[in-house]
Each structure stands twice: as structure tokens, then as C-alpha cells.
Amino acid sequence: MASSVSDITGPLDLRARSRRRRIRIVTVVAVLVAVLLAVGVYVVRWSGLMAADQVVVDGARLVTADQVRDAARVPIGAPLATIDLGAVGSRVAALEPVHRVSVHRAWPDTVRIRITERRPVYQLRDQQGYHWIDASGTAFHTTTASRRGTPWALTATRSTRLLRDVATVAASLDPALLKQLDHLEAGGPDSITLVLSKGRTVMWGSADESDVKSQVATAMVATKATHYDVSSPQNPTAR
CATH class of the missing domain: 3.40.50.10960 (Rossmann fold)
Known part of the structure; x- marks a missing residue:
């Protein structure tokens, strides 16, 4: 009987150690992922690594690209992720020749503004x-x-x-x-x-x-x- 008990205890200990090892691995991976996410959020939202560096304008004919940029007032140097694209679009839409406007981020450093101008009837x-x-x-x-x-x-x-x-x-x-x-x-x-x-x-x-x-x-x-x-x-x- 003693021999039988010894034979069962060995595999049980092995499985327990294996389970603890998997838990440690999962914990380490979870911590690494959390750290990477935190670093990614910091880089995107607060660091200067992904800051707005240029504004590209498409579709301007009656207005110039510079007039659109002046109206847009994109904060150059601000983190791209924090720029209020809706507010940028509203300011550009106030230009008389502009019928529609769309604004989006072009990573890592560009704000792209596309306008459709009004057509004369x-x-x-x-x-x-x-x-x-x-x-x-x-x-x-x-x-x-x-x-x-x-x-x-x-x-x-x-x-x-x-x-x-x-x-x-x-x-x-x-x-x-x-x-x-x-x-x-x-x-x-x-x-x-x-x-x-x-x-x-x-x-x-x-x-x-x-x-x-x-x-x-x-x-x-x-x-x-x-x-x-x-x-x-x-x-x-x-x-």
C-alpha cells in the first residue's frame, strides 16, 4: 500500500509545479502587455514622437491650401491623437466655398483635410x-x-x-x-x-x-x- 501512495504523489506534484509555472508565465505576459500598452498610450497621447507635423489639403480650388490651413488652426506640435478633428472640420466648413469637409489623422504626424467645394448653378x-x-x-x-x-x-x-x-x-x-x-x-x-x-x-x-x-x-x-x-x-x- 505504501508503494502505491508514493506512485500517485509524484505525478500530482509534477502537475502542481507545471500549473504554477503556467500561472507565472501568464502573469508575466499580462504584466508585459500592460506595460507595452501603457508605453503605447504615452507615446501616442503625450510624447512628441507622434505629434502633428504637417497639414495636407486636398480638393482646394477656389480657396488655397494655405487659406484652409489658416482656417483649420491645427495645433502643430500637439500629439496627433489629442487633436479635435471635429473642431478642425467645423472651422474649415465656415469658409464660403466649402460644401463638405472631412478630416482624419494620417499616422504618424499628418492631419489630412479633404474638401468638396460648392458648385455654381x-x-x-x-x-x-x-x-x-x-x-x-x-x-x-x-x-x-x-x-x-x-x-x-x-x-x-x-x-x-x-x-x-x-x-x-x-x-x-x-x-x-x-x-x-x-x-x-x-x-x-x-x-x-x-x-x-x-x-x-x-x-x-x-x-x-x-x-x-x-x-x-x-x-x-x-x-x-x-x-x-x-x-x-x-x-x-x-x-
Whole structure:
């Protein structure tokens, strides 16, 4: 019986030592991982090893890359991980020509800003020149000369609603009608007029049903007349 007890105790001690060794190994590995993580967090968030060193700008045409950088106010030298990308994007979005902006980190030392600029639907003409207006009715750029291929307009006011309504009309124009367009005139939201070549006019009325009005007007200007009225597209007139 004593011999049997001795035979069982040996393997039990061996398994216990093996188990303790595995526990020590796991503990050491866990400590090393924790240390490495702590070092990594320190390097990323507080050390200068991954600090913002440059700002790269993509998509700038109407604004310069330097104007975008000035607006962004990225804190050069600050740890890249701590920079508030949302705040950077909000500051850049305040630039008038900017329609959309995205900001992200490009490790180890770069902030990359990508912008999409507004697109002109028409140009508002006044004594200062030609102001580019986008689909939302926002004026975002001014030139002294008219932009080729973009219609221009005269408006009684610069209210956002009127500028947006004129944009809706301009965007709806059929290419065949657009070729005959000299300019648009808007005395108010319900009195938008197309001034065509050869002294012809199209009373458009409001921006409502502009797609339908464009189809009707395109068909009507093929008939000989000087004044067309599509303000009620179901009952158009010409004289």
C-alpha cells in the first residue's frame, strides 16, 4: 500500500509545479502587455514622437491650401491623437466655398483635410461683379467676368429664399432652352422670368413645378411668339 501512495504523489506534484509555472508565465505576459500598452498610450497621447507635423489639403480650388490651413488652426506640435478633428472640420466648413469637409489623422504626424467645394448653378450679377450661387442659394465666390457656360441672373433682393428659387429654376432648364437663354430676372419668389435671345421672354412665375415648366417652355419656344407664359404649366400661353 505504501508503494502505491508514493506512485500517485509524484505525478500530482509534477502537475502542481507545471500549473504554477503556467500561472507565472501568464502573469508575466499580462504584466508585459500592460506595460507595452501603457508605453503605447504615452507615446501616442503625450510624447512628441507622434505629434502633428504637417497639414495636407486636398480638393482646394477656389480657396488655397494655405487659406484652409489658416482656417483649420491645427495645433502643430500637439500629439496627433489629442487633436479635435471635429473642431478642425467645423472651422474649415465656415469658409464660403466649402460644401463638405472631412478630416482624419494620417499616422504618424499628418492631419489630412479633404474638401468638396460648392458648385455654381448660376451667377448673380450686380455692380460688384458676378457672384456664384449654389443650389442652396448660397453666394460663395465673386468674379469680375461672367463664368462661361453658367447662366446669370438679376434679382430684386438677395434673400436666401429668392436666390434658392432662382437656383431651382436655373437647374431645371432643358439644354435646348438653356442655349436660347440670355439671363434670368426675379422680381420676387412668384415673378421669375427667363429673358431669351431675340427679345423673347418666358414668364416662369414661382419655382414650383420647374421641371414640368421646363418641358413645356422648351416645346413652346419652337412656336413664333415674343412672350410665353408657363407660370401655370397646365395652361400655358404665347403671344
